[in-house]
Amino acid sequence: MSLPRRRFSRELKLHILAQIEAGQSVAVVAREHQIHPTLITKWRQQLAKYADKAFSGNGRPYQQEARVAELERMVGQLTMENVLLKKALTRLESRSRPTRPDGSK
Numbered sequence: 040m041s042l043p044r045r046r047f048s049r050e051l052k053l054h055i056l057a058q059i060e061a062g063q064s065v066a067v068v069a070r071e072h073q074i075h076p077t078l079i080t081k082w083r084q085q086l087a088k089y090a091d092k093a094f095s096g097n098g099r100p101y102q103q104e105a106r107v108a109e110l111e112r113m114v115g116q117l118t119m120e121n122v123l124l125k126k127a128l129t130r131l132e133s134r135s136r137p138t139r140p141d142g143s144k
Contacts, residue, residue, distance in 0.1 A: 047074075049094040052082050059083070 051072075058068050059079065069076040086093045 045074075052094050053086075055079060056082060056086060 055068055055072060055074075056079070059065055065076045065079050069079055082094075
């Protein structure tokens with residue numbers, strides 16, 4: 040039988056990190072809150088990397104943002120390819136049109 044997964048609020052995470060910033064060691068704070076010191080280290084890294092966005096959602100908010108960014112890049116690339124193909128098609132069409140002997144199209 041496994042224990043239910045614990046969830047920590049943003050406020051608690053910030054409180055724990057504030058305790059560490061105040062000078063307490065990671066090990067002491069981890070024991071006090073009954074969490075693994077590695078988890079506190081991950082929280083510190085997230086706070087350093089994402090600042091105000093850190094701990095903003097449940098689950099995988101950063102992975103979702105990365106997926107959205109990837110899809111936006113793909114849309115941009117496909118748009119550029121479409122523009123290029125349209126230009127190439129217009130040039131091919133203009134070359135393949137027969138011209139009249141008097142020079143008009």
